[in-house]
Amino acid sequence: MTHKNLLMDSRCVHAGVGDDVHGAVVPPIYQTSTFKFKDAQHGADLFAGKQKGYIYTRLGNPTVAALEEALASLEGGFLGLGCASGMAAIHTALATFLDTGDHVISSESVYGPVTSLLGGFFSRFGIQTSFVDSSDLSAVRDAVRPNTRMIHIETPGNPTLVVSDLAAIAEIAKENGAKMMVDNTFLSPILQRPLELGADIVVHSLTKFLNGHADVVGGIIIPKTEEDYHRLRQALNLAGGTIDPFNAFLVHRGIKTLALRMARHCENAQEVAEYLEKHDKVAWVRYPGLPSHPHYELSKRQTSGHGGVISFELKGGLEAGRTLMGSVHLAQLAVSLGGVETLIQHPASMTHAGMSRDLRERAGIADGLVRLSIGIEAPTDIIEDLEGGLALVVAA
Ligand code: LCS
Numbered sequence: 001m002t003h004k005n006l007l008m009d010s011r012c013v014h015a016g017v018g019d020d021v022h023g024a025v026v027p028p029i030y031q032t033s034t035f036k037f038k039d040a041q042h043g044a045d046l047f048a049g050k051q052k053g054y055i056y057t058r059l060g061n062p063t064v065a066a067l068e069e070a071l072a073s074l075e076g077g078f079l080g081l082g083c084a085s086g087m088a089a090i091h092t093a094l095a096t097f098l099d100t101g102d103h104v105i106s107s108e109s110v111y112g113p114v115t116s117l118l119g120g121f122f123s124r125f126g127i128q129t130s131f132v133d134s135s136d137l138s139a140v141r142d143a144v145r146p147n148t149r150m151i152h153i154e155t156p157g158n159p160t161l162v163v164s165d166l167a168a169i170a171e172i173a174k175e176n177g178a179k180m181m182v183d184n185t186f187l188s189p190i191l192q193r194p195l196e197l198g199a200d201i202v203v204h205s206l207t208k209f210l211n212g213h214a215d216v217v218g219g220i221i222i223p224k225t226e227e228d229y230h231r232l233r234q235a236l237n238l239a240g241g242t243i244d245p246f247n248a249f250l251v252h253r254g255i256k257t258l259a260l261r262m263a264r265h266c267e268n269a270q271e272v273a274e275y276l277e278k279h280d281k282v283a284w285v286r287y288p289g290l291p292s293h294p295h296y297e298l299s300k301r302q303t304s305g306h307g308g309v310i311s312f313e314l315k316g317g318l319e320a321g322r323t324l325m326g327s328v329h330l331a332q333l334a335v336s337l338g339g340v341e342t343l344i345q346h347p348a349s350m351t352h353a354g355m356s357r358d359l360r361e362r363a364g365i366a367d368g369l370v371r372l373s374i375g376i377e378a379p380t381d382i383i384e385d386l387e388g389g390l391a392l393v394v395a396a
Pocket of ligand 1 (some may be wrong): 086087088109154160162183185186196204205206207217218219336337351
């Protein structure tokens with residue numbers, strides 16, 4: 001049985017064997033920068049692509065290949081490309097397919113530095129980006145220009161948890177000859193598979209749920225087609241932002257428990273979101289699993305779970321949020337998300353501080369918005385911790 005026939009829970013455990021020489025149950029860590037050739041002809045043949053094999057770790061490594069195979073299997077893509085970070089993955093994918101004069105449409109609710117990458121970095125090379133509310137299909141359609149080459153969607157969006165209709169946006173991309181890239185970091189392939197809904201490329205920050213243990217920075221690009229894979233591989237080999245074997249090993253190890261962890265993240269987040277929504281010091285809560293979320297029905301249809309991230313605002317706004325962040329103990333005050341531990345942070349002054357105020361406001365990132373990444377602890381402990389912090393909050 002190949003892993004292609006396995007259900008997702010089993011694939012998490014078995015996908016990606018890499019280079020199995022000695023029958024190791026787990027792909028070994030090939031901690032080497034370079035690989036010996038059998039003779040000069042062998043080396044020349046490898047470089048010419050006449051024989052398969054490893055040359056140099058920036059160009060390929062068996063431990064990295066095992067991870068790339070595993071994630072391609074989970075997302076339903078051709079093959080993955082392991083990158084040094086989520087930002088390296090996004091940068092490489094954009095740089096592969098964009099030329100001077102091209103136009104990109106991006107969700108306005110994305111990880112803050114992505115707006116700087118597109119609106120700042122790529123604009124220097126004559127590439128223009130329109131940031132739109134990608135949950136509004138007419139806004140996406142209206143933003144299309146004759147030179148639109150890519151549509152970049154993050155759903156649910158960081159940190160507002162805006163949900164975008166992937167199948168409908170894929171149609172818009174196809175009708176206009178643009179490639180659609182989806183950042184699937186917030187849900188992982190356990191809960192959402194964009195390639196099955198028509199996207200061309202999936203990217204992830206491996207730093208988050210896929211690794212799951214807050215001890216690695218990494219990224220991956222997973223294209224649907226072999227043709228896109230080869231273009232991306234060439235760009236990544238040249239740009240050099242590849243993941244190293246030890247980090248690839250750790251992420252692959254993390255993926256073995258991904259299905260279990262995602263189920264627990266979803267259960268816990270649902271419980272915490274419901275608790276917060278009922279609390280009299282809370283002004284509003286955004287979690288796609290709450291019927292009050294404007295895209296609750298879409299999230300139910302498009303995903304098999306709503307994820308582990310919650311955003312909310314307290315009635316006392318930013319000051320009240322600061323009190324809460326300073327008085328919780330189990331929830332750690334830190335950026336990042338998707339680890340087994342609960343984290344709390346303030347996007348407007350932290351992860352999204354680099355965005356212009358105008359774009360932040362348009363994206364709905366209120367100054368008082370607090371983001372929680374719910375871990376896999378006992379939900380009663382997470383709630384008790386929040387309860388203690390909220391007791392100290394003076395609600396306006
Ligand atoms: N995509 C999403 C959706 C993210 O949330 C992040 C990082 C990235 C890409 C970039 O990945 P990295 O290069 O960090 O591996 N998000 C972070 C956050 O919300 N807090 O700290 C990092």
